[in-house]
Amino acid sequence: MARKPSKQRFTVVHPDCAAIDVGGREHFVAVDPRHENPVQSFTSFTDDLLKMANWLESLGIKVVAMESTGVYWIPIYEILSERGFDVYLVNARATRQITGRKSDVLDCQWIWQLMTHGLLRGAFRPDDLTCCVRSLVRQRASKVKDQAQTLNRMQKAMSQMNIQLANVISDISGVTGMKILRAICAGERDPVQLAELTDRRIKAGKEAVARSLHGNWRREHLHALTQELAAYDFLEQQIADCDDAIKAALEQLPLAGEIGTDLSRFPSSQHFCSWLGLAPPTRISGGHRLAGGGPKIVNRAAQALKQAASNARNDKGFIGASHRARLTRMDTSCAIKATAHQLARLVYNLLTKKQAYVEQGLEEFEARSQDRQVRALLRKARKLGYQLVAA
Structure with missing residues (x-):
């Protein structure tokens, strides 16, 4: 006789919680249906966000869950955190709704159900000072990327004029390259006079530099070159301003980094390495490991650890020997990821257990x-x- 299925109910983990479906113009908030009007909408204006916080406080809400939608979640997160709410920023992959049932109201109610039963985990977010430094560093990286694009466009303008300066000097953004470009934009066209600006460290002689500077000097290409050089100088100043802002922010931090100093959100080093995207995938079904890797994770801290791991090839210590041994039995990319995983565990122990790294030697x-x-x-x-x- 078939056994009757047991009626199992989910345990309520967060009885006083709320869920927010974040949008660009409007946010939908869901709370326990026992409250009057359990689903309400608020605009993205600051005064409405403050009304949202007041409403949640009046209901005795302690935990708030919301999706990390674009950058729209940041003002909500900051306001609610300042009010003392325990805010869970959850991955959208963990809150996917049933196919065919998709609306803002249903989404916030679904997130509330998941959060009530403790089925959602909050993403890691460092302290405010670390977040400030991270934002400044990313802003600087964006400006450096934009500046590299202006260099490419300057090179394109010179190629269209058949100015082959890049074939005789290694970097047009160096001292010699910038002097020649500024002289060209100032009106100088004589290749011999331009070649006199060559720095003594340039291996190519002045004659070779002069030969590369014979071009057609078309007006439209000169105009493009002048504008891109002005954009390059403007971005150079913005990068310097970012450096000053980063320096001022770092003076307030005891330890600078992408992750900060508080890793209490991660119960173990395995959780920390998984967040970094350095842990091996655990896609198992029927007792067999499934093909393919895990979800793609872009993490700047992991990128820094991978860069350090790639440089460990020439290290004379224990980590360098471990990395070289991995290179003999696996692909380079896998070896770098494994060594980065080893470094991540050391970082976790350093920040959580205050265990200093001790070099063990070859x-x-x-x-x-x-x-x-x-x-x-x-x-x-x-x-x-x-x-x-x-x-």
């Missing part, structure tokens, strides 16, 4: 490697029915 690595080889030989000998005897 001798320790060789001893561990030999011990692993011995254990592997013992397992293989037992499997074949032999007994391994030390010489």
Whole structure:
């Protein structure tokens, strides 16, 4: 006789919670249906966001969950955090609605149901000072990228005039390149006079530089070159302003970094490495690992760790030896990711357990490697029915 299925109910983890469906113009907020008008909408204006916070406070709400939609969530997050709410910023992949049932009201109610039963996890967000430094660094990186594009457009304008300066000097943004470009924009057209601006460190002679500066000097290309040079100088000043702002922000931080100093949100180093995107995927079904990797994660802290790992090839310590050993048995990209994973665990222990890194040296690595080889030989000998005897 078939056994009747047991009626299992989800446990209520957050009884006093709210959920917000974030939008560009309007935000929909859902609370427990026992309250009057459990779903309300608020515009994205600041006064309405303050009304939202007041309404949630009047209902005794303690936990608020919302999707990380674009940048629209940032003002809500900051206002609610300042009011003392425990704000969960959740990934949109974890709150996907049933196909065919999609609306703002249903979305906020669905997020509320998930949050009530503790089925959502909040994303990691550092403290305010760290967030300030991160924003400034990303702004600077954006300006550097824009400046590189202006260099490409300057190079395009010179190529259209058949100015082959890039073929005789390695970097047109260097001292010689900038002097020549500024002289061209100022009206100088004589290749010999322009070649006199060559720095003594340039390997190509002045004669070769002069030959590269024979061009057609068409008006439209000169106009483009002049505008791009002005844009380059403007971005150079903006980058310097970003450097000053970053320096001022760093003076208020005990330890600078992309992640800050508080990693209490992560229960273990495994959770921290998973957030970085450095942990191996755990796509398993039917006891077998599924093909393909996990979701693509773009994390600046992970990128920095990977860069450090790629430079570990020439390191003379324990980490360098570990990285070189990985390179002998796996692809370069996999070895870099594995070494970055090792560095991430060290960072986690440093910030959470205050465990300083102690260099173990090449001798320790060789001893561990030999011990692993011995254990592997013992397992293989037992499997074949032999007994391994030390010489």
